[in-house]
Amino acid sequence: MSSVDDYIMPPAAPEPERSKKGEDRKPAAAGNGGLPPMPSEPPPVGTHRFSWSEMGEGVRVMLGGEPRRRDKSDWTERMREVQAWKTTPEQRQYRRELLHKHETTKATFRWRKWRWPSIILINLLFVVSFHLDVQLVEGALTASRFVGFHMADLNSSLQVALAYKEILINLLIGMVTVAFLWWLVGGRSFCAWACPYHLLSEWAEMLHLKLAEKGLVSDHPLDRRLRTVLYVVFAALALGTGYTVFETISPVGIVSRALVYGGGMALVWVAVLLLVEVFYIRRFWCRYACPIGLTYGFVGVTSPVKIEWNASLCLHEGNCRNACLVPHVLEFTIKNRAYDSVMQAGPDCTRCGMCLEACMPGALTFKVKGIGDML
Amino acid sequence: MTEKLSLAAMLRPKELSPRQQKERRSFLLSVLAGTGVIGLALLGYVPLVKGWVKRLRPPGALDEREFLASCIKCGQCVQVCPVSAIELADAEDGFGNGVPYIDARRQACDFSCDAVQCVLACPTGALSHQLDKKEQARMGLARLTRPDACLARQGKGFKGVARGPAFPGLHRYVKVDRWTPIPVASHPYDLTLCDLCVRECPIKDAISLEPLESDPLGASRTPVVHEACVGCGMCEMICPVAEPCIEVEERLTWAAAQGRA
Numbered sequence: 081m082s083s084v085d086d087y088i089m090p091p092a093a094p095e096p097e098r099s100k101k102g103e104d105r106k107p108a109a110a111g112n113g114g115l116p117p118m119p120s121e122p123p124p125v126g127t128h129r130f131s132w133s134e135m136g137e138g139v140r141v142m143l144g145g146e147p148r149r150r151d152k153s154d155w156t157e158r159m160r161e162v163q164a165w166k167t168t169p170e171q172r173q174y175r176r177e178l179l180h181k182h183e184t185t186k187a188t189f190r191w192r193k194w195r196w197p198s199i200i201l202i203n204l205l206f207v208v209s210f211h212l213d214v215q216l217v218e219g220a221l222t223a224s225r226f227v228g229f230h231m232a233d234l235n236s237s238l239q240v241a242l243a244y245k246e247i248l249i250n251l252l253i254g255m256v257t258v259a260f261l262w263w264l265v266g267g268r269s270f271c272a273w274a275c276p277y278h279l280l281s282e283w284a285e286m287l288h289l290k291l292a293e294k295g296l297v298s299d300h301p302l303d304r305r306l307r308t309v310l311y312v313v314f315a316a317l318a319l320g321t322g323y324t325v326f327e328t329i330s331p332v333g334i335v336s337r338a339l340v341y342g343g344g345m346a347l348v349w350v351a352v353l354l355l356v357e358v359f360y361i362r363r364f365w366c367r368y369a370c371p372i373g374l375t376y377g378f379v380g381v382t383s384p385v386k387i388e389w390n391a392s393l394c395l396h397e398g399n400c401r402n403a404c405l406v407p408h409v410l411e412f413t414i415k416n417r418a419y420d421s422v423m424q425a426g427p428d429c430t431r432c433g434m435c436l437e438a439c440m441p442g443a444l445t446f447k448v449k450g451i452g453d454m455l
Numbered sequence: 456m457t458e459k460l461s462l463a464a465m466l467r468p469k470e471l472s473p474r475q476q477k478e479r480r481s482f483l484l485s486v487l488a489g490t491g492v493i494g495l496a497l498l499g500y501v502p503l504v505k506g507w508v509k510r511l512r513p514p515g516a517l518d519e520r521e522f523l524a525s526c527i528k529c530g531q532c533v534q535v536c537p538v539s540a541i542e543l544a545d546a547e548d549g550f551g552n553g554v555p556y557i558d559a560r561r562q563a564c565d566f567s568c569d570a571v572q573c574v575l576a577c578p579t580g581a582l583s584h585q586l587d588k589k590e591q592a593r594m595g596l597a598r599l600t601r602p603d604a605c606l607a608r609q610g611k612g613f614k615g616v617a618r619g620p621a622f623p624g625l626h627r628y629v630k631v632d633r634w635t636p637i638p639v640a641s642h643p644y645d646l647t648l649c650d651l652c653v654r655e656c657p658i659k660d661a662i663s664l665e666p667l668e669s670d671p672l673g674a675s676r677t678p679v680v681h682e683a684c685v686g687c688g689m690c691e692m693i694c695p696v697a698e699p700c701i702e703v704e705e706r707l708t709w710a711a712a713q714g715r716a
Contacts, residue, residue, distance in 0.1 A: 209534075210534050218531055218534050218535075218576070219529040219530060219531040219534070219578075220528070220529045220530050222527050222528050222529045222553075223527040223529035223531065223578045223579070224529060224531070225531065225576075225578075230578055232527065232578060233527075236527050236528070236529075237527065240524070240525055240526075240527050240579055243524035243525070244521065244524040244525040244579070246525070246580075248578070248579055248580040248584075250578045250579070250580075251527070251578050251579050251580075254578060300480075300481070300484055301481055302481055302484055302485040302488060303481055303482050303485040305485075306485045306488065306489050309489055310489055310492060310493070313489075313493055314493075314496070317493075317496070317497075321500075322520060322524050323499070323500075323503075323523055323524060323550040324523070324524065324526075324527075324528075324550070325496045325497065325499065325550065326496060327527075327528055327550075327552070327553065328496050328499035328546075328549060328550050328552045329492065329495055329496045329499075333528055333553060334552075334553075337528065337530060337543060337553055340530060341530055341533060341542075341543050344545035344546065345545045345546040345547060346545055346546035346552055346553075348546070349495070349546065361484075361488070364488070368485070368488065369488070369489075369492055
């Protein structure tokens, strides 16, 4: 491992949103703002090339598989060119300087300042609709009507379908609508942009990282295959017992209902989960357990919204992976792991944008198929 | 301590590298966590098996088992109810967590909405869409559970507000306001013989006052529930004595009740 790989900056989370509006909060990706000028132009990295094997690999990794290491002989021609250019003496020198600058650059919150309001707004709509009786979004996150149109959470619907063995047309309409909408914006973007438990969990994670920094707690990572096992077990339980067993403990349903109709004993379970996440297992529920995340992950496999990586800009220092909820989708940012000069994060990615916020040189961007770079 | 360690070493043919040890710990912790999550979810079975859950469900609810399976726990039925009769159950209901029920004594369903709104709101058909008239509902059956306390059976009248001035329950008094339910506490009665359960019943011919068998010529009367009763619980809510004389037994059918008698 090189010193570059070893270098770890504190992840994006712990800085409070409103702290500073100084220069270091400017999006680093725009142009080369604030960075020393690049001594030589990189060879063209090209555009992302779709491949079935990459898609399959993404699903395999989402289900808990270890990302496959590619041999250098698998590298594409353009990747070899970029790599050759990156290892020229002047580029090495330049990248050392950049890295130094990276160390002293704080992460921005340019996506979070949209994302948190998005979660709050979506959930607030449910609350306001009921309590002020404006009938905008009636119901809870498990199922609702948006100005009269049926919406149904995919995982909840799946549980109901397996337990009841029948689907009403209204539910089917709700499922298709929701599947399409979340497919359009990235699948697991449901997690990062709408799920109320995700927000609570993010706050728990910030506390965990603060405590970890002081050496008071440490993370105990689990085997990622756990989520797949839980997914299958809960599906089988719904089918076998005829009860929506998962809904009993779903923190998303519990929190959503508590917000709209008032909380009860079930919130104790949510509190226990959050305590586990603060003191023992970072992001336990979202990373290793939640079947809802996996359901929306499948929706996102073919989604047009992806996080895209540009090899020529990456310094491989790993800030993105430290900030990420699902770092296995950013495996290609590790030195010598990418086989192409442009790579896209797999379907487990929640499109939260925290990797973008952590990446000073702007090697990572949101990519919307057909529209191009978003940022 | 040392013996234990050496025994473990003997049982294990090869020393594990720190990395392997870490992976093993992580794997075991994962098994533990997964078992915990599944175990906790399955605990939801206990209230059902033990019969702790006896809930009056909203009109149109499928059989209890199918109802729990098909309900998506969204509370849209809660939102449309004009008298806020429907509540969502908490974790103590196990698999019924988040499932709607009615506590009739607190607030009964008096069909103020006319069109069975909760059924129309239900996205999964857990409240069966085959129900479109209140008379078709079969939530349970009203039964005279404390006949000795019944005012009518004692030949007594009733004067005042049915459940006291602090009672928050609502009821639609058609003669007061055809469309809007008003607080029961704002509607005083002055009756020479108490007939609240019959008077406020929203279903035609579901309940009547009949002479007592033991005293057919006296002034006393007893409430008698008929086959038309849908089990909405209005009689249970309005019964003015401290412990209601008449209560709905959830899911009880007419046939089952006749068989029992």
